[in-house]
Amino acid sequence: MKxxxxxxxxDTSAFCHKVSLALSKGWxxxxxxxxxxxxxxxxxxCAQAVTKEVPGQTYHPEMKLGEY
Numbered sequence: 001m002k003x004x005x006x007x008x009x010x011d012t013s014a015f016c017h018k019v020s021l022a023l024s025k026g027w028x029x030x031x032x033x034x035x036x037x038x039x040x041x042x043x044x045x046c047a048q049a050v051t052k053e054v055p056g057q058t059y060h061p062e063m064k065l066g067e068y
Contacts, residue, residue, distance in 0.1 A: 011044035
């Protein structure tokens with residue numbers, strides 16, 4: 001089964017750390033990162049999709065994707 005996550009964060013080093021942690025857990029980058037202005041917060045926001053192949057699992061909505 002392939003899992004999908006969209007990682008988002010303000011444009012700070014916290015975003016890079018979030019993506020680096022996912023990569024260290026076996027997630028793979030999927031597509032290009034996105035960058036947009038969040039007018040409500042007045043900051044730039046980053047997003048990066050990641051995927052991970054997880055054998056022997058069955059998807060259910062209650063899964064905590066960050067634990068894989």
